[in-house]
Amino acid sequence: MNLSEHICLHLNEIRRRSSMLWSVLPESHYNWKPDDTAMSASAMIRHVLEADYGWHIIINQGDMRSYKTPWNNRPFTTVKEELEFAEPYRKAFLERIKQFSDKELNETQLIHPGNGEKKVLAPYLFRIGYHESVHAGQFLSYLRAMNIARPTIWD
Secondary structure, three states: OOHHHHHHHHHHHHHHHHHHHHHOOOHHHOOOOOOOOOOOHHHHHHHHHHHHHHHHHHHOOOOOOOOOOOOOOOOOOOHHHHHHHHHHHHHHHHHHHHHOOHHHHHHOEEEOOOOOOEEEHHHHHHHHHHHHHHHHHHHHHHHHHOOOOOOOOOO
16 A cells, blocks of 8 residues: 555545534534634535645646636535535545656655645645544534533544
8 A cells, every 4th residue: 555545535534423423413403513713514524525626726826816616606505515515626636636646745845824834745635634533523522512422432
């Protein structure tokens, strides 16, 4: 297995577990949030899903100055519909990762637009997985606070 395959396996495994968490959220709790400054449960799901679109632009070293996602002005309907809408963007992102050689993954430098720091591509892609994992942990705490049974995601 080459490095791009490892990265995709890692990202897919994280998404599988995130999807398990999101799927137990009742529609009645989509707008729940722990406090006024936090993201709602549905906003967190969307944040993670639409990030793939942005990551794809970043790893292609595209211009993020006028960044807009396909989700702009799109209402959140259901988790299932959100996942279906996100699927082509997720697929394009993962397909792009698969095109990178090990050499490119270890030598390509890119600039993260959030802080302007230079990053090597492979570690950057692994940190993308960490970003989603952090939100999965937050979502677990949301479910706990809402008193919703949490699925076993550790299998």
